[in-house]
Amino acid sequence: MVTKYRPINWFKDFINLLYPTLCIGCDNALFKGERFICLNCMSDLPRTNFHKIEGNSVEQRFYGKIKVEHATSFLYFEKKSMTQKMMHEIKYKGGKEFGRHLGRLFGADLRNSEMNEVDAILPVPLHSKRLKDRGYNQSEWIAMGIAESMGKPIITDAVVREVATQTQTKKGVYERWQNVNGIFRVTDSQKIEGKHILVIDDVITTGSTIEACAAALLSITGVSVSVATLAVAE
Numbered sequence: 001m002v003t004k005y006r007p008i009n010w011f012k013d014f015i016n017l018l019y020p021t022l023c024i025g026c027d028n029a030l031f032k033g034e035r036f037i038c039l040n041c042m043s044d045l046p047r048t049n050f051h052k053i054e055g056n057s058v059e060q061r062f063y064g065k066i067k068v069e070h071a072t073s074f075l076y077f078e079k080k081s082m083t084q085k086m087m088h089e090i091k092y093k094g095g096k097e098f099g100r101h102l103g104r105l106f107g108a109d110l111r112n113s114e115m116n117e118v119d120a121i122l123p124v125p126l127h128s129k130r131l132k133d134r135g136y137n138q139s140e141w142i143a144m145g146i147a148e149s150m151g152k153p154i155i156t157d158a159v160v161r162e163v164a165t166q167t168q169t170k171k172g173v174y175e176r177w178q179n180v181n182g183i184f185r186v187t188d189s190q191k192i193e194g195k196h197i198l199v200i201d202d203v204i205t206t207g208s209t210i211e212a213c214a215a216a217l218l219s220i221t222g223v224s225v226s227v228a229t230l231a232v233a234e
Contacts, residue, residue, distance in 0.1 A: 023036075023037050023038040023041055024036050024037050024041075024085065024086055024089050024095070024098060025037045025038065025041030025044075025082045025085065025086060026038060026040070026041050026082075035101060036097075036098045036101050037086075041082065044082065045075060045082075045083075046075050046076040046081070046082070046083060047074065047075060047076075047109075048072070048073050048074065048075065048076055048232060049109075050071075050072040050073055050232075051070075051072040051109055051110055051113040051114075051115055051228075052113065056071070056072065057232070057234060058071040058072055058073050058204060058207075058227065058229070058232055059071040059072075061204065061206065061207035062207055062211065062214075062227070065207075065211055066211050066214050066215060066218065066225075067218065067224075067225070068214065068225055068226060068227055069196065069224050069225065069226045070113075070114055070115055070226040070227070071226065071227040071228070072110070072113075072115065072227070072228050072229075073204060073228070073229045073230070073231055073232035074102070074105070074106040074109070074228075074229070074230050074231065075230060075231045075232070076231070076232060076234060077203055077231040077232055077233045077234075078233075078234075083231050086098070086102070087202060087203060087230070087231055090102075090138050090141075090142070090202065090230075091138045091202060094135070094136075096136045096138065096141040097141070099138050099141040099142045099145070099202075099230070100141045100142065100144050100145040100148075101145060102142065102145065102230060103141065103142040103143065103144060103145020103146040103147075103148075103149070103200075103230070104145040104146070104148055104149045105145075105149075106142075106145070106146055106149075106228070106230065107145060107146035107147070107148065107149025107150045108149045110146065110149070110150055110228060111149055111150045111151075115150075115198060115226060115228065116150060117196060118150075118152060118196045118197065118198040118226055119152070119153075119195040119196045119197070120152060120153045120154070120155050120192070120195055120196075120197055120198070121143050121146060121147045121150070121152050121153070121154045121155070121197075121198045121200060122143070122154070122155045122156070122158065122159065122192070122197050122198065122199055122200065122217070123137060123139040123140040123142070123143035123154070123156065123199075123200045123201070124139045124161075124199060124200065124201040124209060124210060124213050125137065125156075125159055125160055125161040125184070125213075126139075126161060127161045127162075127163065127164040128161075129164045130164060138202050139200055139201050139202050140154075140156060142200055142202060142230050143200040146198075146200060146228065152198070155191055155192065155197070157187070157188065157191070158186060158187060158188045158189075158191040158192050159184055159185065159186050159187065159192075159213065159216060159217065160184070160185055160187050161183055161184055162183055162184070162185050163182075163183040182212070183212055184212055184213045184215075184216040185216060186216050186217065186219065186220055189220045189221075192217060192220055192223055193220055193221055193222055193223065194221065194222035194223070195222070195223060195224075196223075196224045196225075196226065197217055197223060197224070197225050197226070198225075198226045198227070198228055199213055199214055199217070199225055199226070199227050199228070200228055200229070201227075201229045201230075202229065202230050202231065203229060203230065203231045203232070203233060204227075204229040204231075204232050204233070205233045207227075210227055210229070214227070
């Protein structure tokens with residue numbers, strides 16, 4: 001019997017010693033087997049578990065505005081928190097693979113909830129100009145991870161964002177709604193007709209952007225909508 005040994009990559013270990021990969025959550029060096037965030041930060045993720053709670057605060061954002069079957073968020077978002085740091089990494093620092101990784105974790109939770117009844121997953125689109133500037137749609141990468149864990153198809157070419165809106169960050173509730181009202185258009189109704197669509201975005205505050213996207217989807221025959229975001233600002 002011949003035993004095969006894998007050669008040790010001493011050079012790679014040496015480089016990792018000099019320039020270790022750091023945890024996105026706490027900036028400490030990652031150990032072998034850890035990806036993006038360390039086990040300590042993983043256990044400290046401020047999960048909402050809203051997928052288990054009917055009438056949670058994410059669902060309440062749509063009450064009296066638009067019909068949403070289910071709504072949830074993975075993490076609580078607060079300023080100067082680990083979640084804010086992670087979302088900044090995903091959105092502004094090229095951390096699309098990290099977004100996909102968190103999406104997989106989120107999708108594992110959703111797979112064991114009422115959310116698993118959806119037919120397809122649709123990320124909130126970026127305007128073409130914003131997409132060109134950033135190079136990727138962070139919501140699409142989050143949606144990719146969720147779709148992988150849930151075993152659902154992802155739809156990225158049935159809805160477009162026709163207006164390049166201003167940032168929502170410093171706007172009030174009514175200003176946010178005005179900023180996004182009517183900015184989405186369905187371009188291929190056949191891909192969503194009669195389906196229960198899970199709309200994915202990175203962060204939900206008032207819900208106005210998702211509401212506008214959902215309104216476009218619900219204009220198509222037989223469509224129903226649920227919502228999931230990676231984080232929620234309470």
